Amino acid sequence: MREAVDTFRRDIGVKPSCEALGLGRATYYRTKASPGVEKESSLGAPNPPPRALGPEERRQVLDLMHSERFMDQAPREIYATLLDEGHYLCSVRTMYRILEQESEVRERRNQLRHPVYEKPELLATAANQVWSWDITRLLGPVKWTYYYLYVILDIFSRYVVGWMLTRQESAALAQHLIEATCHKQAIQPNQLTIHADRGSSMTSKPVAFLLADLGVTKTHSRPHTSNDNPFSEAQFKTLKYRPDFPERFGSIEEARAFCQSFFSWYNQEHYHTGIGLLTPHVVHYGLAEKVIEARRNVLGEVYRLHPERFVNGPPQVNPLPKGVWINRPPSE
Template sequence: MARQAASMKKTRTRYSQDYKAEALALADRVGISAAARELGLQPSQLYQWRTKAQQRQSASEREQTLADENARLKRQLAEKSEELEIGKKSRGVLCQEPEVKYAFIHQHRQAFSIQRMCAVLGIARSGYYVWRQRGGEPPPRRRQQTVLDQRVAQAYQRRKGRSGAPRLALDLVDEGLAVNRKTVAASLRRQGLRAKAARKFKATTNSRHSLPVAPNLLEQDFTAMAPNQKWVGDITYLATGEGWLYLAVLIDLYSRKVIGWAMSERMTAGLVGDALQMALWRRKMPQGVIVHSDRGSQYCSTLYQSLLTRYDLECSMSAKGNCYDNACAESFFHSLKVEAIHGERFETRDAMRRQVFEYIEMDYNRQRRHSAIGMISPEAFEARMIA
């Protein structure tokens, strides 16, 4: 046991180049410390990755990166300049009641954007418009309602419009506001806010091949009593202005955490192999895990099957044409597309990569409440069970 524990201590988490590239892109936007905190890494890791990436980067690529960053900073500077000017003029009302803030907005509506003033003052635009319609004197009940709408709108925006009344109600209760699902639902209706809606699922992988297939070891039992007992994987496609971007994931059924992912312009066996390799690195190379997927040719390929054999993993596959046999992976793709993709336009594959990376590593794994694990996030669930 002591020798096994020592061996486990020496095993270090390894990260794919895709993961490092997206982590560095996040660090460029929010800073090393913030990115390390969001991703659960050490700042020193990000500094080391950045140094190696810069060494590989050519002079022309560095110049283009600097030019792009300069343009982005100029846009941000223009926005921040207006916010700073608003902040200077509104210093005396920042801690006042919402009605005082509404009066300030009304007074300065010709000089500044109403939307930006509301953002700086931390209030909902809907509250301001209601106040203006009532001549600046709302009744006490409506005043309470406006304050509630403000809190609900802030919670809605923090969740990027991805959560409905049940999850937002739990968020607000955690913040100390005693509300229930029906109250939050009514507030959302008043403000015209809706969680992003679903679209019909479409199959991705091709099961029409002559390669050997594995038996279904899960048989739609998606429960697991501990980490690394059952993993499920699948592939989906994402549309960009440059063409398709394919995403492969692996999910641990114990916590519903996405433990491995990979993206590519082509849907190959290497794509699912890269996702599996990431999962193995992040989970410290476990053995005996049931790894379930559909019967797509990528999962039946010699490359993917050799990885399963090399690392002593058990292969499981869905019945032909039965998407319910892999419902957990389909559910994740549904959440990803509804909450982060639909309604947005991605001109480049790199833009889509950033969106998917942030959704998986920052939103889904670390923040999104999951109904199958008690309405908490996968990482919170694993931390609670380990503690």
């Protein structure tokens, strides 16, 4: 084969000659470097390693492992049994290698296969299109006592459309809150998507049946992925980082009074950076353009009186986002 390449290389070169003969150039150069040794094995099928078992020996090992005596034993047990009887066929690793080549090695335990959860991608371009809801615990008066705060949030306006504080977490209570909030906001069939994590109340059948009856689409976060429900998580952080948020509540009445005051402040007075420094109430009820125009007039008047103070031109009002995403796709 090397001599044929030597013959044609003068006319067409080494690379075309090797390609025409089906010979690798590295093989040609390697055999050419040792002219006294013709490595015929590299030109055809590779020779098996000298320490490898022959075909008959491999068949003997495989038949032995398939025998009724050893068919339910592991290769290590087979190896030890044969040694005690004065026989040696091959190593334990070789037994496993033979079984693997016959596709007979796999996990024997009935292990749980986790399904692949699809990443939720939700877009809201107006209020009452996508709601996010979650439950957090508030510490009670003594250790191991909690109150459960249910909160439903509109992700476009950040407006808390519904909340409830109870002594226990229950699918029936969640069903009642969602139904009452949908009626209060006059939600029509096929108008709304409600997103939540995979808590027991969120994935319960009563809630699923209610949403189906109301014509509301439900979506869920992936397991252990808090970023799939960012707006509810951020709202809970705002709640618990308030200066007057207590370490513990003395009673459920005290906790409800605090939440009543907080959510009134949050909806009516809290200027939210994610919605152009507007309050959730202004955005949710369609007053944003009016407020933005008033702010634009104020800044325009200031620029008219003192243009030298604005080196980059007239100051601009923070705009209201055109859309709010949960997990924006890379193409958007």
